Amino acid sequence: MKTLIGLTVANLKSLVRDRAALFWTLFFPVMFVLLFGVLFSGSSDSKVDVGWVDQDGTTASASLRATFADVQLLKLHDGTLDEEKAAMQRGDVSAIVVVPAGLQTATASAANGKKASVSLALYTDPGQSSTDQVVEGAVTQIANGFNLAVLAPNSAPVLLVEGQSLTSTNISTVTYLVPSILAMALMQLGVFAAVPLVQQREKGILKRLGATPLARWKLVASNILLRLLVAAADAVLIVGIGMLAFNVQIVGNPVEIVLFVFLGAAAFLSLGFMLASFIKTEEQASGVVQVVQMPLMFLSGIFFPFDFMPEFLRNFARLLPLTYLGDGLRQTMVNGTQIAPLGVDAAILVGWLVVCLAIAARSFRWE
Template identity: 30%
Template sequence: MRQFWALSLAIVRGFARDKASVFFSLVFPLMFLVLFGGIFSDQTRSELDMVQVGDVPVLQELPEGAQEAFDDTFTVTRNDDLDTALEQVRSGDADVAVEMRDDTLVAHITLTDQVAAAVTQGSLRAFVDGTNVALLAQDAGRAPPYALAVEQVEDESLSAIQFVTPGLLSWAVAMSAAFGAAATLQGWRQSKLLRRLQLAPVATRTVVGARVSVTLVIALVQMAIFLGLGTALFGLSLTGSWWMAVPLLVTGTLSFMALGLLAGAVTRSTEGAVNAANFVVLPMAFLSGSFFPLDGAPQWLQNVSQALPLRHLNEGMLDVMVRGEGPSAALAPIGVLALFAVVVTLVAARLFRWERA
């Protein structure tokens, strides 16, 4: 037992001295606890925005006690133009637009956020049924006066894969570009290849151009595989100006390649560079809505996500591939991603050293 305890103590000391092990074993998981705690801490508060088109009698006849619950569930704005209201839902500015067709409450929803869509449908059905029960209690011989119909604002042919693909593709490209750049820079530095390239009769722009070209080709191959498998196996259907996803993907790749170069410039080993890139990109994927929408997150967290390049890449891809937006919808995200790439590349170049200090 003495040998066991001595060996165990030596292992513990070695672990404590390895800062990277301590960080990724203890600190990094705690970051996700804080992250998810921040995202889901406010889930009890409604985040459902409703646009009411014209008069909606069923909402004006809610039974006693139901009105307060309705006000806690929906934030209602009025708009007399149905097309404008539908565009608000389609673009993500509202969760549902409602109108009356005879005695039917028609709810127009978007499948971009399927959780919000399910909550919206369930809530509206409960309020409509509650109103019917209250009215039938007053006149037992009458038929239920109101009905609920749900229509999605997107093309009916769209399925869940449409809304999953943009975020996952963006995340995959970000991981590949950042990790590849970080590992390559540090790997070349450790193997002294950088010094040899510096002394070789090869222009620096040639080396950089080759690495950037390979990274872009990998990203485009990733896109082709994602879209090909999605179409062949899961019924993915590309709509709108989906081809604008290509320039979005290119600028996004350059942005995350710049992040990888920065990680490689400030670290001293390949493992450190990859860990640094992982430290930035993985939490960013959760904060940027790559895996699930951020509609239920606190407003301050949504504001923070606006400063992250992956958020703009996700939103741009979603606009042109799912929401049916025109080519102009991709211009603002492309501009943000390009600016981010330039700034981070300049910082990385400033910190870059041909050999480890």
């Protein structure tokens, strides 16, 4: 154990002191989040878009709309319920308020001391809890104000709020990108692991270690341990920046997310080990690693929504493991559109892990 930790610390120091390696494993993904975050969150203003569906069509509903429109935080979009639901699913509005028919009648009845009430339907997305709170708060306050204005004290409220949840299948660009960037970072840390391994072989470090009592499994284990540590650091950094700077909501089960992060790191690490088995020189290593990671990055559907891809690219992307890591992370973290069921994502990653590891175990050369 002491040996394993010592070796992992040695590898960690080597990584931290190697500026190029550090850039690719940590700063590059962080830069990506910051860059995309600033680019895509700048386009939408800070107001919450709310769909306004008026099924009453009376002066009462018009005055209620005017009250809502006065709230600085909200921006109303008028339409029918179906139109607004579609808009919410596209991500154009974050919530929908439906004013039912009968508002005017009920208000009039209540003013005459009769018991009457109508319910405002409020559609929100449980995946967007911060906007939910803003909208719910506003709607509740306005409803209370409305009740106070039209009713005698202590009578039953005429305007009720009835919550409805509508999961938006489309999410904001930054929210879409955070799991993608994490997937990219995990892919890179795995694939780039080939470079120090090839360097250590070329310099004869692996051979020199072979002349000590150090067991080879410890050598392999320390490499895995180091990369999983970096994977955890990448995940914390990327998700942390996404949440703090760009208000990305992480909704999934934390255990599932952690499992997917480590499964993804392990799968791409085994790909890196496999690459290191076939690469002969240090110069080759950096080239091969780029040739592998570039198409993975741009053809896997992690940066472009899968539906936007032409058919042949989509079929190609279905072959790439990064597609499934991105999909798994997106589903577990932000409840995004799925390309495959979560179990299939996990199974495909496990498959890549096993196959690459088997090939690496067969063909890895120590000198």
